[in-house]
Amino acid sequence: MKQQRGRAVARPLFFAYDRPVAELSQIVIVPAGEGDVSAIKELLTSASLPTAGVDEHWQTFLVARDADRLIACGGAEAYPTAALIRSIAVDPAYRSHGLGRRLVRQLLDRLASRGLREFYLLTTTAEGYFARRGFKTIDRDEVHPQLLASRELQDACPASATCMRLVMLT
Numbered sequence: 001m002k003q004q005r006g007r008a009v010a011r012p013l014f015f016a017y018d019r020p021v022a023e024l025s026q027i028v029i030v031p032a033g034e035g036d037v038s039a040i041k042e043l044l045t046s047a048s049l050p051t052a053g054v055d056e057h058w059q060t061f062l063v064a065r066d067a068d069r070l071i072a073c074g075g076a077e078a079y080p081t082a083a084l085i086r087s088i089a090v091d092p093a094y095r096s097h098g099l100g101r102r103l104v105r106q107l108l109d110r111l112a113s114r115g116l117r118e119f120y121l122l123t124t125t126a127e128g129y130f131a132r133r134g135f136k137t138i139d140r141d142e143v144h145p146q147l148l149a150s151r152e153l154q155d156a157c158p159a160s161a162t163c164m165r166l167v168m169l170t
């Protein structure tokens with residue numbers, strides 16, 4: 001990693017694991033545009049995450065790009081007083097450099113700035129990941145009733161998915 005730090009040439013994607021962390025930390029996370037929707041769905045599908053509801057909720061999504069390539073996304077379904085955090089995915093070549101953490105933090109910050117304090121998510125594979133970030137596992141019947149409108153909750157995520165909640169202090 002060290003000896004590559006000074007190289008000025010752009011490295012192709014298959015060298016992405018060798019990128020210095022500092023370089024990845026410069027990748028900015030921005031609100032998604034309508035033109036990102038198909039790339040978001042591709043990333044979600046490749047990460048085995050549901051795409052149902054993305055068309056309705058893409059405006060809450062944040063994305064990260066490396067040049068023209070969409071490398072990470074995360075979204076939310078915001079209801080009056082609670083939100084479902086969903087579709088957190090990082091391209092495998094860019095994982096473990098903090099992009100997922102930054103995405104979740106920025107999503108929560110944006111929702112909190114709108115007055116939301118109660119956040120839920122469903123996961124089949126990343127319970128440990130979110131538990132390390134303060135989410136607690138709950139029973140599905142503890143989900144805020146406002147979220148029952150969510151397609152992800154209704155039918156896209158398997159009934160066996162773990163449900164988690166984070167309540168922010170005001």
Ligand SMILES: CC(C)(COP(=O)(O)OP(=O)(O)OC[C@H]1O[C@@H](n2cnc3c(N)ncnc32)[C@H](O)[C@@H]1OP(=O)(O)O)[C@@H](O)C(=O)NCCC(=O)NCCS
Nearest residue numbers: 047087088089090095096097098099100101125126128129
């Ligand atoms: C989960 C995910 C978003 C994490 O993104 P990331 O950018 O690699 O994560 P970060 O860099 O913020 O954090 C990396 C740390 O989390 C850990 N981690 C990553 N995925 C994990 C998982 N599924 N379960 C538990 N821990 C996990 C890594 O081992 C690493 O640990 P370390 O800090 O001790 O080395 C990414 O692995 C992913 O896209 N997974 C597939 C889709 C998915 O399951 N999404 C969540 C459901 S909404």
